[in-house]
Amino acid sequence: MNSSTNTTGITISVIQPKTSILDKPINTKVKHEISINLYALLFSELVQYCQNKSSSVPEFQTKLHEVGQSIGAKLIDINFYREKNGKREIKLLNMLQFIKINLWKNIFGKECDKLERANDDERTYYLIEQDSLVNKFISVPKDKGSLNCAIFVAGMVEAVLNNCGFKSTVTAHWHKGTTYMIQFDEQVIARG
Template structure:
């Protein structure tokens, strides 16, 4: 399998440089199997990334913003990848459709599970929330007391934002800790706040 992947598209033996577009893309992850690495490897890497940013910012808000920025580019790529694989290039034109795409398809592709829940804010109609009990960015994180409000899932918030913006549903996404009581670990809520014109468009489309 490895051999065929490396050789695919090289054509004549003389061509050594393999263009990325010649390589098959969709084979991986097909049928839900997908290739995997250990969660530890990811956590070590992510930890280095957080530390790197931490040395370059003055506040937790800045650190979270940096993580969101890093995730944003990943979100664009994830959308492109999934548009190829899962959606046969079909575009989502309903707000609720795109949210479900994020909380189920994207979640399943990235985290191998669907999000714990997707809710609409009762106070603001432009706000939606995705609940996740244990985002993979937080599995091995225990923030020291002085930065306890830091939520490393800001990286995932950035990914969501990247996906939504790429899908023409621009929205700001932030990650928040929410206590669930009983001494259990706090869960994370991703607050998605759509831009006003998204809601206007949605109203015009359905009206």
């Protein structure tokens, strides 16, 4: 495509799409759905790609986690807009409920099964999901026992929480299905 460069080095694009993405309606009521098999195959390609790019399991997990984060960051605005009229949650529990119910429903079509708090640590919460969409067709090789590809979803949740001002780390574990362990920063708990 042609582009012209002026003296200061700023590139001005000559492509003018007729309708920009901002002109499209944001609240499409018609839910578009696609086959789960195709999704599984696409996800498998993503997993394989990350695996080929990394030399160890932790590196692989980090990579998948990062890809998840890039999605999570994009989920925030649209979901708050659709579900809460654009009003953000500022209370910890409400935020977690929002993720468990609204966000999960929007992206996975059902609520997350359980939300629990650790008995001995008020900074730690668990989101528990019996069968995670991304793990539906994945069998983990024996030598990679602790690997859980739902780390991808954990990345999404982490990005949502962090970008909403709840500093935390989220990891995925095999426990009662898949458990996402959310560990909040001290300051989040301290402000109540």
